[in-house]
Amino acid sequence: xxxxxxxxxxxxxxxxxxxxxxxxxxxxxxxxxxxxxxxxxxxxxxxxxxxxxxxxxxxxxxxxxxxxxxxxxxxxxxxxxxxxxxxxxxxxxxxxxxxxxxxxxxxxxxxxxxxxxxxxxxxxxxxxxxxxxxxxxxxxxxxxxxxxxxxxxxxxxxxxxxxxxxxxxxxxxxxxxxxxxxxxxxxxxxxxxxxxxxxxxxxxxxxxxxxxxxxxxxxxxxxxxxxxxxxxxxxxxxxxxxxxxxxxxxx
Numbered sequence: 001x002x003x004x005x006x007x008x009x010x011x012x013x014x015x016x017x018x019x020x021x022x023x024x025x026x027x028x029x030x031x032x033x034x035x036x037x038x039x040x041x042x043x044x045x046x047x048x049x050x051x052x053x054x055x056x057x058x059x060x061x062x063x064x065x066x067x068x069x070x071x072x073x074x075x076x077x078x079x080x081x082x083x084x085x086x087x088x089x090x091x092x093x094x095x096x097x098x099x100x101x102x103x104x105x106x107x108x109x110x111x112x113x114x115x116x117x118x119x120x121x122x123x124x125x126x127x128x129x130x131x132x133x134x135x136x137x138x139x140x141x142x143x144x145x146x147x148x149x150x151x152x153x154x155x156x157x158x159x160x161x162x163x164x165x166x167x168x169x170x171x172x173x174x175x176x177x178x179x180x181x182x183x184x185x186x187x188x189x190x191x192x193x194x195x196x197x198x199x200x201x202x203x204x205x206x207x208x209x210x211x212x213x214x215x216x217x218x219x220x221x222x223x224x225x226x227x228x229x230x231x232x233x234x235x236x237x238x239x240x241x242x243x244x245x246x247x248x249x250x251x
Contacts, residue, residue: 030211030225031149037229041111042236048115053122063120068251070120084114088234095227100219103226110230114237121244129248137240144197145232148204155202156209162202165195185245192242196235203231 052058059065062080064072073081087110095103121130148155169191176184207228214221 027208027211030221031208033225034207034228034232037107037225038233038236041107041229041233044108044111045115045118045237048112049118049122052116052119058116058119059123062116063123070123080113080117084110084117087113088230091230092227095223096220098223100222103223107226107230111233118237118241121241124250125244125248126251129244129250133240133243133248136243137236140193140197140239141200141232141236144200145204148201149208151201151205155205158198158202159206162195162199165191166199169195189242189245192238193246196238196242200232200235200239203228203235207231 062074062077063070064074064077087106091103091106091110095106098106125133169188172184172188176188207224210224210228214224
């Protein structure tokens with residue numbers, strides 16, 4: 001997707017070159033704004049998860065413990081488990097109707113709630129496993145997002161398939177809450193890594209394309225950046241948790 005007049009400016013001499021360079025620099029600022037918001041949200045989630053894991057009161061309110069192991073969830077725990085999904089849907093459908101300040105604040109609240117729901121990971125897996133999974137996730141995300149940003153292939157044709165794959169993954173995960181099948185969990189985790197890695201490339205290219213369609217450089221652009229950070233954040237979290245389920249060492 002090209003901005004109106006962008007390709008023509010490439011051949012208009014120094015003036016066109018200046019405009020092209022300015023456009024490219026602004027595109028990089030736009031993408032960095034998305035990545036920075038995503039990165040800060042990950043820091044908030046990680047910080048909240050580790051702090052909550054140190055609170056005996058929080059642990060007893062949310063988890064049913066058998067010794068040092070989590071054997072189930074309390075009513076509050078089940079609510080907390082589904083709260084991030086509900087809030088992500090509210091943000092996804094409602095951000096454009098919020099003020100920019102409200103949208104940004106809601107995104108930080110979402111990241112904190114997600115951190116609370118990730119406390120079980122801190123309790124269940126060793127610190128070395130968490131660090132290793134996050135490092136692999138960061139490398140995978142970085143390489144895939146870079147490819148999505150630079151590739152000339154049109155990834156939009158895969159959008160419908162990827163959305164259906166995510167829906168199928170969610171449904172199968174809910175079914176496995178009843179079945180408690182370790183083999184099915186492993187299969188879903190492997191699929192999760194593949195699906196959300198592909199979504200990272202797709203979302204990166206989609207967000208780059210949205211930049212060229214933006215005529216509003218104010219609040220609308222800011223809200224699109226928040227939505228972009230939300231989609232990439234969700235991809236990172238799902239790659240990370242799937243990798244932990246696949247190869248993480250439990251305490």
